[in-house]
Structure formats: structure tokens, C-alpha cells
Amino acid sequence: xxxIVARSVRSFAAMSIFADVQKGPAIEVFAxxxxxxxxxxxxKVNLSVGAYRTDAGVPWVLPVVxxxxxxxxSDESINHEYLPVTGLESFTNAATxxxxxxxxPAIKEKRAFGVQTISGTGALRIAADFLHTQLxxxxxxxxxxxxxxxxxxxxxxxxxxxxxxxxxxxxxxxLDFKNMVADLNExxxxxxxxxxxxxHNPTGIDPTxxxxxxxxxxxxxxxxxxxxxxxxxxxxxxxxxxxxxxVRHFVERGFELFTCQSFAKNFGLYCERAGNLTVVQQHGAxxxxxxxxxxxxxxxxxxxxxxxxxRIVSKVLNTPELRKEWLESIxxxxxxxxxxxxxxxxxxxxxxxxxxxxHIVNQIGMFSYTGLNESQVNALIKEYHIYLLKTGRIxxxxxxxxxxxxxxxxxxxxxxxxxGNACPCDNKL
Numbered sequence: 001x002x003x004i005v006a007r008s009v010r011s012f013a014a015m016s017i018f019a020d021v022q023k024g025p026a027i028e029v030f031a032x033x034x035x036x037x038x039x040x041x042x043x044k045v046n047l048s049v050g051a052y053r054t055d056a057g058v059p060w061v062l063p064v065v066x067x068x069x070x071x072x073x074s075d076e077s078i079n080h081e082y083l084p085v086t087g088l089e090s091f092t093n094a095a096t097x098x099x100x101x102x103x104x105p106a107i108k109e110k111r112a113f114g115v116q117t118i119s120g121t122g123a124l125r126i127a128a129d130f131l132h133t134q135l136x137x138x139x140x141x142x143x144x145x146x147x148x149x150x151x152x153x154x155x156x157x158x159x160x161x162x163x164x165x166x167x168x169x170x171x172x173x174x175l176d177f178k179n180m181v182a183d184l185n186e187x188x189x190x191x192x193x194x195x196x197x198x199x200h201n202p203t204g205i206d207p208t209x210x211x212x213x214x215x216x217x218x219x220x221x222x223x224x225x226x227x228x229x230x231x232x233x234x235x236x237x238x239x240x241x242x243x244x245x246x247v248r249h250f251v252e253r254g255f256e257l258f259t260c261q262s263f264a265k266n267f268g269l270y271c272e273r274a275g276n277l278t279v280v281q282q283h284g285a286x287x288x289x290x291x292x293x294x295x296x297x298x299x300x301x302x303x304x305x306x307x308x309x310x311r312i313v314s315k316v317l318n319t320p321e322l323r324k325e326w327l328e329s330i331x332x333x334x335x336x337x338x339x340x341x342x343x344x345x346x347x348x349x350x351x352x353x354x355x356x357x358x359h360i361v362n363q364i365g366m367f368s369y370t371g372l373n374e375s376q377v378n379a380l381i382k383e384y385h386i387y388l389l390k391t392g393r394i395x396x397x398x399x400x401x402x403x404x405x406x407x408x409x410x411x412x413x414x415x416x417x418x419x420g421n422a423c424p425c426d427n428k429l
Contacts, residue, residue, distance in 0.1 A: 028148075028389060036387045044385040045403050047394040050201075050366060051270055052235075052333055055400045060333075062268050064325035068312050078311070083304050085295045087116020087276075091310040094317035095276035099197075099230055099244050099259050106251050110284040115294050116305045119275035120231050120262025121149060126277055127227060127258045128157035129297050130290075131192055137225070139191040141184065143167035145369075145391060147201045147229070150194055163187075168203050173359035173371050175205045181218060189223040197228045197259065198243040199236035199365025202393040206364060212246045216253050226250050228259040234327070235266040236365040238334035256281050263313050265366065266330055272309025333397075337366065340399040344368075347408035353415055368394050376414040384410040 032048040054060045072078060086092070092114035097107060106112035117123040131137040137159070142150045144164035151162055165183035169176035184193065195215075200206055207215065219226060228247050234240035247259050259278040264270045279290060298304070316322040338361075345360040360368050372380070372392035380386040386407060388394045399407060412418075 032387045032389070035381075039385055039387075041385040043403075043406060045387065045398060045407055047386060047388040047398040047407075049398075050265075050395060051397070052265065052268060052366070053395075053397045053400070055336065055402075057398075057400050057402065060268060062326065062329040064316055064322055064329055065268060065312055067325075068315050068322060069308070072308070072311050072315065080307075083116070083307050083310070085298050085304045086291065087305045088307060088310040088314055090318060091274070091314040092116050092276055094314055095261055095263075096278045098240060098317060099233060099247055099261055099278055100251060100280070101241065101244065101248055104248065104251060106280050111281045111287065112251075112278065113287060113291065114261075114276045114278045115291070115298065116310055117260075117275040117277050117298075118302060118305060119264055119273040120229065120260050121153070121275070122273070122302075122305075123260035123262070123275045123277040124150070124153045124227075124229065125157065126294060126297055126301075127260055128154045128159065129301075130294060131225070131227075131258075132158045133297075134290075134293050137190060137192050139163070139188060140194065141165050141187055141191055142194040143180075143196070143200070145202055146194070146196075150229075154192075159192075165193075167200070168205070168369065170371070173356070173369075174362070175203075175207060175211075177207065177211055181214065184215070184218055184224070185222065187222060187224055190225065192225045192227050193219060194227050194229060195246070197230035197233065197247050198245075199232035199367075201231065201365075202367050202389070202391060203369040204363025204365050204367050205359075205369070207246070209245060209249075212249055216250055216255070220253065220255070226255055226257040228257065230259050231262040232265050232365050233261070234330040235333060238331040240266075240327075240330070251280055254282070263309065267309075267313055267316070267326070269309045269312065272312070273306060274309030274313050337396045340396045340404065341368065343401075343404050344396075344399060344408060347404060348411060351408060351412040353408075353412040355415070366395055366397060368396055370394055370411075372411070372414065376411075379414040380410055384413075386410055 029048050029050070033046065036044060036046040052060055096112060096114035100107055100112055104112065115126070117126055139161040140154045140159050141163050144167055154162055166176050166179035187193065196206070198206055230247065233243045236243045250257055257280050261276040261278060263274040267274070281287065281290065316326050341361045341363070345357045348357045359371065363369065370392040374390050377388055377390050377392055380388060
């Protein structure tokens with residue numbers, strides 16, 4: 001009987017329609033977090049996950065967010081009915097104004113609007129689907145390196161030509177602007193160009209305002225379509241207006257464009273998935289048609305967005321005293337990151353770590369592209385239980401006064417080949 005049952009089970013498995021499905025590759029950042037959580041070493045450090053941590057190494061709920069969510073939960077006039085397909089209007093209006101500015105001519109002329117999305121990732125996907133299905137765009141360029149999801153989102157949306165433009169100069173640890181311009185100059189008219197609005201992920205290096213102007217000149221001449229990914233507005237510098245400078249410059253220049261906004265980092269609403277897709281057009285007359293097609297795309301994907309995170313952001317941005325508290329919170333986060341950048345650079349210099357480490361303080365935002373190679377990264381993970389991406393990208397928020405010396409000493413050991421296994425690295429630092 002046992003043999004018969006076993007054969008039946010094997011036969012059933014062989015007939016399964018899922019039998020030929022191949023296991024997909026692990027998503028690196030989540031695999032590293034899982035490994036970190038399973039690590040029992042008391043000195044372990046997680047520098048991989050893209051989320052803010054306090055100096056105590058724990059997640060931080062912004063005080064204004066905590067206050068606001070309690071207020072919302074206590075308001076018995078609020079129910080759990082569906083939001084409109086394109087979201088909470090008070091949220092989309094506030095988000096659009098945040099990125100374009102209260103005095104934006106595009107807003108005043110009613111040729112800009114927003115639709116609520118499933119955070120910034122959802123905004124990118126809705127934007128990609130619209131560009132592909134409605135505007136018949138098939139070519140997209142993204143920076144090398146970039147957030148790894150950019151390629152997958154646009155490939156899944158049907159784009160057939162996915163190219164990268166050079167961005168990072170590994171030898172100089174700075175923006176490779178000359179080659180960035182050269183690559184974009186080769187893009188065909190109508191190509192979609194993904195630009196990081198501020199705090200470039202993963203390098204932390206942004207163009208200067210003069211370089212942004214030059215990029216706008218090139219894109220206007222070549223008739224390229226700007227798509228800004230804005231995941232760190234306010235979080236990067238502590239000043240939301242400064243962090244939106246590039247987007248606003250392109251709008252002032254007369255570009256039609258998309259901006260994909262996330263409120264995960266700057267509000268700490270990682271799991272609430274509050275996002276907005278801002279659309280800027282030449283004329284308000286096209287709004288109804290564009291809005292209707294975005295509505296149909298959303299309807300076919302997730303029907304309508306979640307309310308809670310959007311309600312929090314809306315109430316904070318639309319209430320002057322709460323907005324003031326939020327601005328104080330993003331100053332707190334951005335200033336702590338700058339402090340950790342200086343501390344890490346100074347400690348590496350103090351240890352006589354080979355190379356120039358000024359790029360750490362010249363970068364901005366959550367991440368630093370350290371310049372560590374894959375062998376050095378492996379040494380940090382295996383020997384020191386310090387978890388970071390194989391590219392050498394680290395989350396500066398994972399550093400604190402309790403682990404900064406440990407991390408700096410570990411990096412020094414990995415770079416100099418003095419780690420436990422005498423890391424056989426080709427050190428180009």
C-alpha cells in the first residue's frame with residue numbers, strides 16, 4: 001500500500017501544471033536582511049535595508065506621524081469605504097504641490113495633476129504602462145548603476161529596448177557627467193529617461209544645478225521624455241524645496257513629464273505604500289483624457305489604493321502646524337545621516353585606510369556607494385557580520401555611535417587585506 005501511495009504522489013507531482021516552474025533568484029536586499037535576522041553574532045550590523053534607523057539602531061515613527069495616525073484612528077467620522085480609483089484628492093493635490101511648488105505655473109494653469117499609487121514603485125509601474133500602451137514608447141534609459149527595480153518594472157510593462165547611461169566614475173568616486181551626456185545624446189527621440197530627482201540610489205551623487213540645466217538642454221534638443229523618480233524629497237537635504245529643484249527646473253523649461261513620488265522615506269511610511277504619480281502637460285485640455293486612461297490602468301491592476309498612509313500625509317501637509325513638525329523631523333533624519341557620513345570618513349582617515357574617502361561626505365541621502373569591491377564586501381559579511389550589498393552600497397542609517405568604530409575598523413581590515421582570511425582583493429581604492 002505504501003508503494004502504491006508513493007507512486008501516486010510522484011505521479012500527481014509529475015502531472016502538476018506547476019512542475020516546470022523554476023525557482024527565481026533571491027532579491028538581494030531581502031535575502032541579506034533575512035541572513036542578518038538569523039545571525040546570532042552580537043556585533044552584527046545591517047547596512048543593506050533602505051530604511052531609516054535611529055542612533056539606537058531601531059526604526060523611528062516620526063512623532064508627527066504617530067500623532068496624526070492616532071487622530072485619524074480616533075475620528076469616528078472616518079470609515080473604510082473605497083477611495084476613488086485615483087485616490088484621495090487632498091493627498092494627490094498636496095503631493096503634487098510638494099514636488100512642483102505652491103507657485104508652480106503648471107498647477108496654476110491646471111495642467112498638472114496627481115494620481116495616488118502604491119508608493120513609488122506603483123507610480124513607476126503605472127507610468128511605464130501608460131507610456132507603453134498610450135504613447136507607444138518602447139525605449140527607456142536608466143542610470144548605471146540604478147535602483148535594480150527600474151529595469152524589471154519597465155521590462156514587465158512591455159518596453160523592448162532597455163538601455164543604461166553611464167553615471168558613476170568608479171576610479172574617481174564621482175558623477176561621470178561627460179559620459180552620461182554622451183550616452184543620452186545617443187538616445188532616440190521619444191525615449192523615456194529615468195532621472196533620480198535627488199539622492200541618487202545607489203550612489204548618493206546628484207548632478208549640480210548647472211549640470212541639470214545642461215541635461216535639460218540636451219533632452220529638449222533630443223525630444224526625450226523625463227521621468228523623475230522622487231523617493232527622497234526632504235529626506236535628502238532636509239529641505240523639500242531644494243530636493244525638488246531639478247523637477248521644478250524641467251517644468252519651468254516647459255517639459256511634459258512624469259514624477260513618481262514615494263512617501264516611504266520622508267514620512268517613514270514604508271509599509272503603508274503611499275505614493276503619487278504627478279503628471280505635467282503642456283495644456284490642461286489633455287487632462288481629462290490622460291486622467292481617464294490612468295484610471296483604467298489602475299482599475300485593472302489594483303482597483304483603488306489604500307487610504308491610511310494617504311490620509312496621514314494629507315493631514316500633515318495640509319495642516320500648517322503639523323507640516324512644521326514634519327519639516328523638523330526630516331531635518332532630524334537628514335542631519336543624523338550627515339553626521340554618520342563625517343564620522344565614517346574621519347575614522348577611515350584616522351586608521352590610514354588606503355584611498356581617498358571624501359566621496360562618503362560628498363554624497364547625499366540614505367545611501368553611500370563606498371567603492372568597496374565584491375571580495376571586500378564578502379569579507380565584511382562573512383568575517384565581521386556586517387551586511388551590505390555586493391556593489392558596496394551601504395545604508396548610512398545603519399551606522400550609529402555604537403557601531404561606527406567597529407564598522408570602520410572592519411572596512412579598514414577588508415581594504416588592507418588584514419581581515420581574518422587575508423581577503424585576496426584587487427583593491428583599487
